[in-house]
Amino acid sequence: MAYLKVNSITKQFGGLIAVDKVSFEVEKHEIVSIIGPNGAGKTTVFNMLTGVYTIDQGEIIFDGRPIHNMAPQSIVDLGISRTFQNIRLFPNMRVIENVLVGTHLRTKYGLADALFRTPRYRKEETEKTLRAIEILKSIGLGHRIDDYAQNLPYGEQRKVEIARAIATDAKIILLDEPAAGMNPQESEELLSFIRELRGKGYTIILIEHDMNVVMNISDRIYVIDHGKKIAEGLPKEIACNQQVIEAYLGGVKKDAKG
Numbered sequence: 001m002a003y004l005k006v007n008s009i010t011k012q013f014g015g016l017i018a019v020d021k022v023s024f025e026v027e028k029h030e031i032v033s034i035i036g037p038n039g040a041g042k043t044t045v046f047n048m049l050t051g052v053y054t055i056d057q058g059e060i061i062f063d064g065r066p067i068h069n070m071a072p073q074s075i076v077d078l079g080i081s082r083t084f085q086n087i088r089l090f091p092n093m094r095v096i097e098n099v100l101v102g103t104h105l106r107t108k109y110g111l112a113d114a115l116f117r118t119p120r121y122r123k124e125e126t127e128k129t130l131r132a133i134e135i136l137k138s139i140g141l142g143h144r145i146d147d148y149a150q151n152l153p154y155g156e157q158r159k160v161e162i163a164r165a166i167a168t169d170a171k172i173i174l175l176d177e178p179a180a181g182m183n184p185q186e187s188e189e190l191l192s193f194i195r196e197l198r199g200k201g202y203t204i205i206l207i208e209h210d211m212n213v214v215m216n217i218s219d220r221i222y223v224i225d226h227g228k229k230i231a232e233g234l235p236k237e238i239a240c241n242q243q244v245i246e247a248y249l250g251g252v253k254k255d256a257k258g
Helices: 042-049 072-078 095-106 111-116 119-138 154-166 184-199 211-217 235-239 242-249
Strands: 004-013 016-026 031-035 057-062 080-082 172-176 203-207 220-225 228-233
Touching: 004 042, 016 031, 016 042, 016 057, 016 220, 031 042, 031 184, 031 211, 042 080, 042 172, 042 203, 072 080, 072 095, 080 154, 095 119, 095 154, 111 119, 119 154, 154 172, 154 184, 184 203, 184 211, 203 211, 211 235, 220 235, 228 235, 228 242, 235 242
Parallel strands: 016 228, 031 203, 031 220, 080 172, 172 203
Antiparallel strands: 004 016, 004 057, 220 228
C-alpha cells in the first residue's frame, strides 16, 4: 500500500466544488508535485490533508491509517507537517525560537511544570533546544541561530519555515510554493535543499508554479484544473502531455530534463 493514499476526495463550499474526486498516491521518500493554475484547488487539497478542512467525500490513508477529518494537531502528531505560500515566521523572534515553536507542538510537560520551572520542564526544554540547534545545523543554518528571522535573506527564511516543520518530527512535509518570490539562484539552492531532505528520509509533497523546480525535482507530477485531476505521470510524461503544455507549461517542454 502507498505511504499516503488519497481516494476521490471532494470539498464543496456552498455551490462551488473546489476539489472534485481527486485521487493520488505518494510512496515513502518520494518528491511528488501537484501543479495547476491559480484557483485549481491545490491549496484546498493541502488543507484537507492537514485537517484544516474536512472532506465531504472520499478518504485519506496515511501509513495504513485513515486520517481524513482528524484534527490538525492529531495529523501533525502522526507525522504530516506543512509550510505556507506566504512565509509565516515570527519576524521579531530569533531563528531558533521560530524552530522551537515546532518542537513545542509535542510538549509533554504541563502548565504547572512551566509556571514553576520544574526539573521536568527544564529537562524537556534543554532537549528541545538541542534538537532545534541540531536541525538548523543539519540544513546549513547553524550560523543563523541567534539572528532575527526578519533579518534573513528570503531563501533562508524559507529554510527556517521548513526547519520548523521538521521540528514537529514530520515524516511527510507539504511545501506550498516554496520557490515563490525566489530568484533563479535561490531556486537552484532550493532544489538542492529539497533533494537533501529526501536524502535524510523525508517524503515531500510540493505545490509549485516554478516549472524549472517542478520538472527537475519531481518523481511524479499530478495536474489539477478546476478541482479535477486532469493528468498524472513522470516529469517527461507531463512535459509531453499536449493538454498540460498548452494549459500550464507553455514552452517548458524543451527545458525539462526528464
